[in-house]
Amino acid sequence: MKKPVNPWKNIPAEDYEAHMGNPMVGQLQALTGITQEALKKYLPPRFMMLGCCTGNGFEHxxxxxxxxxxxxxxxxxYLKIARKRYGSGIPGLQLFCLDLNRDALPLMEADLVMGGLILEYVxxxxxxxxxxxxxxxxxTAVFVIQQSEGSSFVSDTRIKSLEILTTISRELDPQEVQRVFEEYRFLLQELQEIAIPGNKKFIRLVFEKV
Ligand SMILES: C[S@@+](CC[C@H](N)C(=O)[O-])C[C@H]1O[C@@H](n2cnc3c(N)ncnc32)[C@H](O)[C@@H]1O
Incomplete structure (x- = not known):
């Protein structure tokens, strides 16, 4: 039996960026700011981004x-675009196309791992x-999850290709994320709520590996 195609593979990068960067949504801007702050605070020699898309945040x-x-x-x-945008400025950039639900991560250590709006899909x-x-x-691991506060998980920017995401994303309970990560020796250090447009909020969770 053929395995179903993950809907993310059918969302054009231009649609994704137009949606996420739309001032009504403002999520690209919020996510890059969180990455900037983490890179500045932790100064990691080795950095990994899960669900890196076209490389939002790599500019920092x-x-x-x-x-x-x-x-x-x-x-x-998405990775081709990330390579084109950041390959020459970041000599140590390595990009891997894989499904976090099925494939193993490359066996490389990282002092800081980030994931903005990826836990909802894995x-x-x-x-x-x-x-x-x-x-x-x-x-350190830093994750951002979204809370919709009663509004739709995917804001309506009239970009049709993203509508499919409402069927595959799930809203996570931060306590559930904490419970699971603590089982694997990640201790919650910070939990911050960040207001974003559209009456939604991001929750930033910072874990230390013990
Ligand atoms: C909401 S976007 C977040 C993108 C990024 N953090 C940003 O700042 O724009 C989720 C990303 O995760 C990727 N993704 C979704 N499911 C995945 C999976 N199972 N394995 C790997 N990547 C996945 C998508 O292709 C997409 O690029």
């Missing part, structure tokens, strides 16, 4: 400090278990 990598930058995503077209247990191998003790 300082290659003098962060020598290894790994991005993973299920959509090869198996939490499998992801936490994989990151246990990737992040050494003392390393």
């Amino acid at each position: 990598v300082n290659p003098e400090i962060t020598k290894q930058v790994v991005g993973v995503d299920i959509n090869p077209d 198996n939490l247990e499998k992801t936490a278990e994989a990151l246990q191998q990737i992040i050494p003790s003392g390393g």
